[in-house]
Amino acid sequence: MARSATSARGGPRERGDTREEPDDVSPDETTGPPALAVEDLTKRFGDGDDAVVAVDDVSLTVERGSVVGLLGPNGAGKTTLIKCALGIVIPDAGSVRVFGNDVRDGRRAAYADVDAMLEGARNDYWRLTVRENLRYFATISGVDPDSVAARHDRLLDRLDLADKADTPVRDLSRGMKQKVSLASVLAGGAELVFLDEPTLGLDVESARTLRAELRRLAVEEGLTIVVSSHDMTTIEAVCDRVVMLSNGRIVADDTVEALLGAAASDAVRVASPDLDAETISELRERFEVVDVDRDARPPAMTVAAGGDRLYEIMDALRAAGVTVSDVRTVQPDLEEVFLERTGSDLGAGRGGDPR
Amino acid sequence: MSADATSPGTSGTAAESSAPTDTARAEDEPRPATYYHLARAVLYREFLIFVRYPANAIGGIVVSLFFFAALFLGGQLLAGQALTDSIEGIVVGYFLWTLSVGAYSSVSNDIGSEVQWGTLERHITTPFGFAPVALLKGVAKVVRTFLTSAVILAVMLLATGTRLSLAPVTVVAVAGLSIVSVLGLGFAAGGVTVLYKRIGNWLNLLQFGFVALISAPVFDLPWTRFLPLAHGSAMLQRAMVDGIRLWEFPVADLALLVAVAVGYLLGGYLVFQFATGRARRLGVLGDY
Numbered sequence: 297m298a299r300s301a302t303s304a305r306g307g308p309r310e311r312g313d314t315r316e317e318p319d320d321v322s323p324d325e326t327t328g329p330p331a332l333a334v335e336d337l338t339k340r341f342g343d344g345d346d347a348v349v350a351v352d353d354v355s356l357t358v359e360r361g362s363v364v365g366l367l368g369p370n371g372a373g374k375t376t377l378i379k380c381a382l383g384i385v386i387p388d389a390g391s392v393r394v395f396g397n398d399v400r401d402g403r404r405a406a407y408a409d410v411d412a413m414l415e416g417a418r419n420d421y422w423r424l425t426v427r428e429n430l431r432y433f434a435t436i437s438g439v440d441p442d443s444v445a446a447r448h449d450r451l452l453d454r455l456d457l458a459d460k461a462d463t464p465v466r467d468l469s470r471g472m473k474q475k476v477s478l479a480s481v482l483a484g485g486a487e488l489v490f491l492d493e494p495t496l497g498l499d500v501e502s503a504r505t506l507r508a509e510l511r512r513l514a515v516e517e518g519l520t521i522v523v524s525s526h527d528m529t530t531i532e533a534v535c536d537r538v539v540m541l542s543n544g545r546i547v548a549d550d551t552v553e554a555l556l557g558a559a560a561s562d563a564v565r566v567a568s569p570d571l572d573a574e575t576i577s578e579l580r581e582r583f584e585v586v587d588v589d590r591d592a593r594p595p596a597m598t599v600a601a602g603g604d605r606l607y608e609i610m611d612a613l614r615a616a617g618v619t620v621s622d623v624r625t626v627q628p629d630l631e632e633v634f635l636e637r638t639g640s641d642l643g644a645g646r647g648g649d650p651r
Numbered sequence: 652m653s654a655d656a657t658s659p660g661t662s663g664t665a666a667e668s669s670a671p672t673d674t675a676r677a678e679d680e681p682r683p684a685t686y687y688h689l690a691r692a693v694l695y696r697e698f699l700i701f702v703r704y705p706a707n708a709i710g711g712i713v714v715s716l717f718f719f720a721a722l723f724l725g726g727q728l729l730a731g732q733a734l735t736d737s738i739e740g741i742v743v744g745y746f747l748w749t750l751s752v753g754a755y756s757s758v759s760n761d762i763g764s765e766v767q768w769g770t771l772e773r774h775i776t777t778p779f780g781f782a783p784v785a786l787l788k789g790v791a792k793v794v795r796t797f798l799t800s801a802v803i804l805a806v807m808l809l810a811t812g813t814r815l816s817l818a819p820v821t822v823v824a825v826a827g828l829s830i831v832s833v834l835g836l837g838f839a840a841g842g843v844t845v846l847y848k849r850i851g852n853w854l855n856l857l858q859f860g861f862v863a864l865i866s867a868p869v870f871d872l873p874w875t876r877f878l879p880l881a882h883g884s885a886m887l888q889r890a891m892v893d894g895i896r897l898w899e900f901p902v903a904d905l906a907l908l909v910a911v912a913v914g915y916l917l918g919g920y921l922v923f924q925f926a927t928g929r930a931r932r933l934g935v936l937g938d939y
Binding site: 443 | 936
């Protein structure tokens with residue numbers, strides 16, 4: 297969805313009216329301020345010993361048109377970071393700029409370009425129909441709903457909601473409600489959209505559809521999307537770049553490929569019924585055995601196998617009389633990267649959830 | 652709705668050929684919404700919910716009438732002739748009470764629901780700012796309350812055989828301004844609910860306090876005129892029982908009516924502003 301009415305009216309992103317060059321990207325589009333610039337943001341909840349630092353001196357820049365994932369366990373500070381960016385939570389220190397507008401000073405200007413789907417919130421009116429919601433929230437975001445009626449139709453088409461446009465939201469399935477919530481967020485033409493746990497509570501199929509649609513919207517409409525999730529499947533499928541948060545701090549910030557590449561351990565997982573304790577301990581003396589899974593059927597072990605080590609491992613296995621039933625290279629995922637960087641896994645949030 | 656005119660089929664055809672697409676794209680460049688669009692959207696939403704879910708309104712009317720019946724019949728048993736003599740006053744007072752309760756609870760409950768639905772944040776993070784949205788919602792609630800209370804008034808008049816002066820401009824102006832002060836209390840209560848969820852339910856009990864305000868002894872204790880409802884209630888009695896028209900009231904009375912309305916509305920809004928500001932610092936806005 298293109299720029300909001302407010303910025304189209306007077307911002308640097310206004311197109312000249314001298315010549316129509318539909319495919320030309322004006323230099324301002326690429327050199328303007330980033331979609332989101334967070335600087336030294338800190339937010340503490342509570343006082344004294346009970347105080348929890350939800351966001352701890354976080355700096356982050358999100359370029360226009362990119363899709364960035366915030367990955368971290370519950371309580372890592374994802375939602376607080378998003379709420380600070382929206383102005384719903386006022387930070388203790390630091391600043392947030394949305395397309396160059398400070399969220400604190402020029403809030404109203406910033407609000408025109410940003411919207412969010414927050415975790416667990418309905419976000420829309422269940423007693424209104426899908427289209428009525430889109431029109432209502434477009435107006436609230438500062439856009440004349442009649443001027444974006446065709447856009448809304450396209451959006452509903454794209455999200456497979458066209459048939460349900462005139463159905464009250466309360467009569468829709470959970471997956472559809474989630475999509476309406478997303479549509480209502482996109483209805484006002486916000487260019488920067490925060491999606492907090494967008495696939496939470498959806499069944500596998502609905503979650504997959506939503507992920508595919510998010511990716512498509514980002515590419516086709518040039519939206520800047522920040523997706524927060526503790527579900528790495530969503531992040532891996534949708535995002536170009538991942539920012540990992542743990543205890544309010546950024547522990548990693550890179551492209552998905554780079555993060556996975558850095559974690560690539562050149563390890564192989566060998567499975568065989570002949571892998572008994574004795575054989576494994578012999579192999580341990582010569583190779584770096586990363587992991588042993590005796591409960592697997594057949595038992596398996598993971599061995600570091602960089603360079604020529606793979607051949608040596610295979611020779612050693614043959615010599616030990618091990619008939620290999622399965623060999624596969626170990627693919628690291630974001631979960632492992634997170635574990636490596638923080639020493640804790642994504643499922644383990646800290647006790648309280650300060651959000 | 653004009654959006655219905657552009658069916659998905661039409662936009663599909665346009666997308667198939669490339670030349671018209673550019674024009675279509677240029678045409679659907681979003682235009683900024685004005686306060687007119689905002690007013691239309693907010694009022695239209697209230698209207699849709701009112702007509703689509705009439706059970707809520709009808710339920711409110713039935714409950715109010717039941718209370719009045721209990722009051723009227725019970726009062727007749729206890730007070731006999733004395734009650735019949737003052738029945739006009741009771742009908743007018745009860746009418747104003749249903750108006751006040753309607754305005755107060757619709758605003759404070761509405762804020763509570765919006766917090767739960769996660770829609771309150773979206774109204775706070777609007778480029779229009781929350782004030783005009785809240786004000787328009789308040790207007791919509793007042794209009795809606797007038798409609799239901801008018802039904803209650805009509806039934807009360809028919810059932811008791813009472814005759815009152817019903818000059819529409821006078822009644823709407825005086826009663827309307829009287830309950831604007833209550834609207835302010837509703838905003839304040841809504842703000843407190845945003846901060847302290849549980850207290851919200853207790854604040855609903857405040858509506859019974861309105862009875863005391865409506866029957867406040869403004870002649871014996873003139874300072875009570877500065878409380879919400881009290882002065883307006885006295886003026887509404889004179890208008891509806893004695894048939895005094897709006898322009899027949901002393902200017903000072905009218906000025907005080909307006910001042911009390913604006914004062915409490917502003918005060919209530921400031922409390923709401925303060926409460927949401929604090930909720931944003933504490934990070935509890937939209938937590939439920």
